[in-house]
Amino acid sequence: MQNTSRCFRLATCLTLILLLSVGASFVRAHASLDRADPSPNARLGRTPDAFHLWFTEPVEPEFSRVALRDSSGALVESPPAAVSADGMGMTLTTGDLPDGVYTVVWRVVSAADGHPTQGSYPVVIGAAAPAASLASDGADAVTIPIDSAAVRWINLISLALLGGLPAFALWVCRDARTERRLWALSWTGWLAVGAASILLLLLQTAILAGEITPSALANALFSSRFGALWLARIALWVLYGLAVMLLWQPSAGSAGNAPRRRAALVAGVMLAAGIQATQSLFSHAAGVEANAALVIAADWLHLIAMSAWVGGLVGVIAAAPLLHAEPAALGRVVARFSNLARAAVALLIVTGASAALAQVGSFEALTTTAHGAALIVKLILLAPLLLIAAVNLLLNGRRLRAGAAVWAGRLRLLAGVELALALAILVAAGLMTAIPPARVALAERLGAPPPPDSSYFEMEVEGGVMVHLTITPGLVGENTFIVELLDDATGAPITDASLIRLRLEHRTANLGESELRPVHEADGRYVAVGSNLSLPGDWRVRITVQRPDQFDTLVDFAPSIPAAAPPVESPESASQNSSDVEAGDSRDAVGDPVRLVPARSGAPWLITSAGALFRPGETGGWAREPLAAQVRDATIGFGGVIWAAADEGVYRSRDGVWERISDFPARTLVSTHGYLFALGAGGFLRAAEGVLEQDVRQIDAPESDQRAADFVMLGSHSHALLNGTDVYMTGSLGLGWTPLDAPADVRRITTDAAGNLLAVGDATITRWEWSTNTWSLRLALGGGAPIDELVEFKGALYGLSEGQVVRLMADGAREAAFASEGGVSDMAFQYPDTLWALDAAAMTLVSTRDGCTWSAAAVTLAGGG
Numbered sequence: 053m054q055n056t057s058r059c060f061r062l063a064t065c066l067t068l069i070l071l072l073s074v075g076a077s078f079v080r081a082h083a084s085l086d087r088a089d090p091s092p093n094a095r096l097g098r099t100p101d102a103f104h105l106w107f108t109e110p111v112e113p114e115f116s117r118v119a120l121r122d123s124s125g126a127l128v129e130s131p132p133a134a135v136s137a138d139g140m141g142m143t144l145t146t147g148d149l150p151d152g153v154y155t156v157v158w159r160v161v162s163a164a165d166g167h168p169t170q171g172s173y174p175v176v177i178g179a180a181a182p183a184a185s186l187a188s189d190g191a192d193a194v195t196i197p198i199d200s201a202a203v204r205w206i207n208l209i210s211l212a213l214l215g216g217l218p219a220f221a222l223w224v225c226r227d228a229r230t231e232r233r234l235w236a237l238s239w240t241g242w243l244a245v246g247a248a249s250i251l252l253l254l255l256q257t258a259i260l261a262g263e264i265t266p267s268a269l270a271n272a273l274f275s276s277r278f279g280a281l282w283l284a285r286i287a288l289w290v291l292y293g294l295a296v297m298l299l300w301q302p303s304a305g306s307a308g309n310a311p312r313r314r315a316a317l318v319a320g321v322m323l324a325a326g327i328q329a330t331q332s333l334f335s336h337a338a339g340v341e342a343n344a345a346l347v348i349a350a351d352w353l354h355l356i357a358m359s360a361w362v363g364g365l366v367g368v369i370a371a372a373p374l375l376h377a378e379p380a381a382l383g384r385v386v387a388r389f390s391n392l393a394r395a396a397v398a399l400l401i402v403t404g405a406s407a408a409l410a411q412v413g414s415f416e417a418l419t420t421t422a423h424g425a426a427l428i429v430k431l432i433l434l435a436p437l438l439l440i441a442a443v444n445l446l447l448n449g450r451r452l453r454a455g456a457a458v459w460a461g462r463l464r465l466l467a468g469v470e471l472a473l474a475l476a477i478l479v480a481a482g483l484m485t486a487i488p489p490a491r492v493a494l495a496e497r498l499g500a501p502p503p504p505d506s507s508y509f510e511m512e513v514e515g516g517v518m519v520h521l522t523i524t525p526g527l528v529g530e531n532t533f534i535v536e537l538l539d540d541a542t543g544a545p546i547t548d549a550s551l552i553r554l555r556l557e558h559r560t561a562n563l564g565e566s567e568l569r570p571v572h573e574a575d576g577r578y579v580a581v582g583s584n585l586s587l588p589g590d591w592r593v594r595i596t597v598q599r600p601d602q603f604d605t606l607v608d609f610a611p612s613i614p615a616a617a618p619p620v621e622s623p624e625s626a627s628q629n630s631s632d633v634e635a636g637d638s639r640d641a642v643g644d645p646v647r648l649v650p651a652r653s654g655a656p657w658l659i660t661s662a663g664a665l666f667r668p669g670e671t672g673g674w675a676r677e678p679l680a681a682q683v684r685d686a687t688i689g690f691g692g693v694i695w696a697a698a699d700e701g702v703y704r705s706r707d708g709v710w711e712r713i714s715d716f717p718a719r720t721l722v723s724t725h726g727y728l729f730a731l732g733a734g735g736f737l738r739a740a741e742g743v744l745e746q747d748v749r750q751i752d753a754p755e756s757d758q759r760a761a762d763f764v765m766l767g768s769h770s771h772a773l774l775n776g777t778d779v780y781m782t783g784s785l786g787l788g789w790t791p792l793d794a795p796a797d798v799r800r801i802t803t804d805a806a807g808n809l810l811a812v813g814d815a816t817i818t819r820w821e822w823s824t825n826t827w828s829l830r831l832a833l834g835g836g837a838p839i840d841e842l843v844e845f846k847g848a849l850y851g852l853s854e855g856q857v858v859r860l861m862a863d864g865a866r867e868a869a870f871a872s873e874g875g876v877s878d879m880a881f882q883y884p885d886t887l888w889a890l891d892a893a894a895m896t897l898v899s900t901r902d903g904c905t906w907s908a909a910a911v912t913l914a915g916g917g
C-alpha cells in the first residue's frame with residue numbers, strides 16, 4: 053500500500069510538471085519554404101497568373117495559409133490558397149494588381165511532424181520601388197523551443213515507463229516480492245502517458261491554430277493527420293489501461309495467476325509498441341523523402357529499444373531494495389536485465405546510426421546545426437552510460453549471484469547514475485525532435501535566397517498591432533530604422549502613436565542600452581536615423597508603442613548585424629574596372645552574338661563568339677561589360693549581381709565592379725534558389741549568391757572524368773546534374789549523389805512546369821517524376837536532327853534544332869516555330885512569359901509571348917558594330 057501511494061505521489065508530481073509547462077507560449081516557427089514562383093524579390097512586368105509556393109514537406113491543408121499584403125500592409129482580397137494534391141504546394145491567385153511592392157505572407161504546418169513554419173517575402177510588380185528594404189525570408193532564427201522540447205522529453209519518459217516496465221516484469225523479474233511495485237509503476241507510466249498526450253494535443257493545437265480554444269482543439273483533432281494519430285494513440289492507451297490494470301492484478305507477495313499475468317504483460321508490451329508507432333508516424337522520420345517506411349520503422353525500433361532499456365532501469369532500481377536480502381535472486385535479475393539491455397543498446401546504436409544518416413546526413417550538418425549539436429551531446433553522454441552498464445553487467449551481477457550483499461546498494465547507486473544519464477540523453481532527444489533536422493536546417497541555410505542587401509526586415513504581431521521593422525543598410529554604423537505600424541485586423545496604418553521607442557542592446561557585448569525615438573513620417577511609418585548598432589553580432593531591439601486609450605505594445609526583434617565590409621577589389625578586378633573596351637572595337641574583333649542571357653526583366657544580355665559580354669544599354673543597343681575574359685556563359689543573380697563563366701575562371705560583378713572569385717574554368721552557369729553553380733570539366737563550383745557571402749566551394753562530379761554539363765532544381769528541392777551523358781541527383785547541393793539511371797544517353801536536361809526532370813536523348817525525351825522516382829516517356833522524337841536546347845513554354849515543348857526553333861508535337865512531329873536564313877544560335881526562356889531567340893547572322897533578336905507571334909529587334913553592339 054505504501055509503495056502504491058508513493059507511486060501515486062510520483063505520478064502527481066509528474067503530471068504537475070507537465071501541466072506547468074503548458075503555461076509557456078507554444079508558438080514558434082522555422083522556415084521550410086522550398087521555392088516559390090515568382091521567386092522572392094522577383095521583379096515582374098505584370099501580375100503573375102498565380103503565386104506558387106512549394107514546401108519541403110506536405111502541409112496540413114486546414115491549417116496552412118498564404119496571403120498577399122500590399123505595401124501599406126493591407127490584405128489583398130483573394131480566394132483561400134489552394135493546396136496541391138500531394139500537399140507540397142500552395143497556390144494563391146489574385147485579380148490584376150496595381151504596380152507596387154507586395155509581400156507574400158505564409159504560415160503552414162507540416163503534416164509529417166506537425167512543426168509550424170511561417171515567413172514572408174516581397175515581390176515587385178511593375179515600375180515600383182525596389183524591394184531591397186523589404187526583403188525577408190522567414191528563415192528560422194534557430195531559437196530553442198524550450199516548452200516544446202520539455203513536453204517531448206516528458207512524453208519520452210512516459211513512453212519509456214509504459215513499454216519498459218511490462219517488458220521488465222515479463223522477461224526480467226518474475227519475483228512475487230516485486231510484483232505490486234512494478235504494477236504500481238506501470239500504472240504511473242500509464243497516467244504519465246495520458247497527461248503527456250494531453251500536453252501534446254495542447255502543444256500541437258497551439259502550433260496549428262495559434263491559440264487553444266475548444267474549436268481549435270476540435271479542428272486539430274478531427275482535421276489533421278496529427279489528430280488522427282492522436283486519437284489512435286488514445287484508443288491504444290485506453291486498451292492498455294484495461295489490459296494491464298485489470299488483467300494483471302498482483303496481490304502482495306504473490307505473482308497471482310501466471311497465464312493471466314503473462315497475457316496482461318504481453319498485451320501491455322504490444323499496446324505500448326502501438327503507441328510508440330503513432331509517435332514515429334508523427335516525427336521527423338515521417339518527413340523524409342526517400343525510404344520513408346524504412347526510416348519510420350528504424351525510428352520506431354529506436355523508441356522501443358530506448359523504452360526497454362530506460363524502463364528496465366527504473367524496474368531494476370525499484371526491485372533492488374525488495375530483493376536486498378537475497379543477493380543471488382537480485383544477481384539473476386541483473387543478469388537477465390543485462391541481456392535485455394545489451395540487445396536494446398545494440399538496436400539503439402544501429403537504428404540511431406540509420407536515423408543520423410537520414411536526419412543529419414553530413415559532417416557539415418552535424419557540426420553546424422543545433423540538431424547536430426544535440427546529437428553530439430547525446431553521443432558524448434552515451435560513452436559513460438555504456439561504461440556504467442558494463443560495470444553493472446560484468447561486476448555487479450556476478451558478485452550478487454555469488455551472494456555479496458554489499459553489491460546490492462552499489463547496484464542501486466550505479467543504476468541510478470545510469471538512469472540519470474539516460475534521462476539526460478532523452479533531453480537531447482526531445483530537443484532534437486522539437487527543432488528542424490540538421491539535414492533540412494543545412495539545406496535551408498545553403499539554399500535560402502539571401503536578401504538582396506543586408507537590410508533587416510521582420511514583422512511581429514502583438515496585441516492587434518502589426519509592427520514591421522526595417523533597418524537599412526543593416527550594417528555596423530549609421531542605419532535608418534523604419535517602424536511601420538498597421539492594424540492587424542484591417543491593415544489600416546496606425547498614425548496616432550504618441551510615443552515610439554526603440555531600445556537597442558547588444559546581446560553579448562556589455563554596451564548598455566541605447567534609445568531611439570522615431571518620428572511619424574506618413575501613413576503609420578515612423579523613421580529614425582542613428583549609429584546605435586555599433587558592433588557586429590546579435591542585437592535585441594525592443595519597440596514600445598504607446599497610443600491614447602490603448603495598452604502599450606511591446607515587441608522584441610533580434611537582428612544579426614554583420615560588420616560593414618567594403619567590397620574588396622582584387623588587383624585583377626581593378627585592372628578590369630579601368631575597362632578593356634576600346635571604343636570602336638570592330639565586330640570582327642568581338643565576334644557575333646551567339647548566346648542569350650535572360651535578364652530579370654527587359655532585353656537579355658548577349659555573349660559573342662569571341663567571349664565578350666554585352667549588357668542591354670539604357671538607350672537601346674548593347675554595351676560591352678568591362679571584363680577581359682573569354683566569357684562562355686553569364687547569369688543575372690539576386691540583387692543584380694552578375695556572374696560570368698570564362699576560360700580564365702568565374703567572375704562576379706557588383707555595382708559594376710568585376711572580381712574573379714575562382715580560377716575554375718567554367719562553361720555553364722546555373723543560378724537556383726540563392727545559389728550559383730559554375731559547371732566545368734569534372735565538377736563544379738558552388739557559391740552563395742548573397743552579396744556578403746564569400747562561401748565558394750569546388751565539388752567533384754560523380755564521374756569526374758566527364759563534363760558537368762547542366763544542373764537543374766527539381767520540384768522536390770533536390771538538384772539533377774547532367775554529367776557526361778548520365779544524370780545524377782543530389783539532395784545536398786552536391787555533397788552526395790544518386791544515379792538516376794536514365795533510359796538512354798542524355799544530351800540536355802531541363803524541368804517541366806511541375807518541377808519534373810526532362811532528359812533529352814537522341815530519339816526520346818524522357819521525364820523523371822520527383823514525386824514517384826520513376827522515368828516515363830515524355831515524347832518519342834521520331835528521328836530528325838538532335839535537339840540542342842529544350843524549353844517548356846505555354847504548355848508545349850520547344851526545341852532548338854539545326855538553327856530553327858521547333859515546336860514538338862505530341863506525336864513527335866516538329867513544327868517550325870521560328871526559322872531564319874542565318875539560323876538561330878540560341879534560345880532561352882525568360883520569366884514570366886517570354887521566349888527569346890537570337891539570329892546571329894542577321895543580328896536580330898526575336899521574342900514571343902504566345903509561341904505564335906514573334907517580334908524582332910535589331911542587335912547593335914556598342915563598340916562592336
Ligand code: HEM
Nearest residue numbers: 208335336351358400401404405407408474477481484485
Ligand atoms: C549511437 C547512438 C545514437 C544515435 C546515433 C542516435 C541518433 C538519433 C537520431 C538521429 C534521432 C532522430 C532525432 C529526430 O527525429 O530529429 C534519435 C531520436 C531519438 N533517440 Fe537516439 N541515438 C542514439 C542513442 C540513443 C540512446 C542511447 C537513447 C536513449 C537512451 C536514444 C533515444 C532517442 C529517442 C527517444 C529519440 C526520439 C525518437 C522519436 O521521438 O521518434 N537514442 N536518435
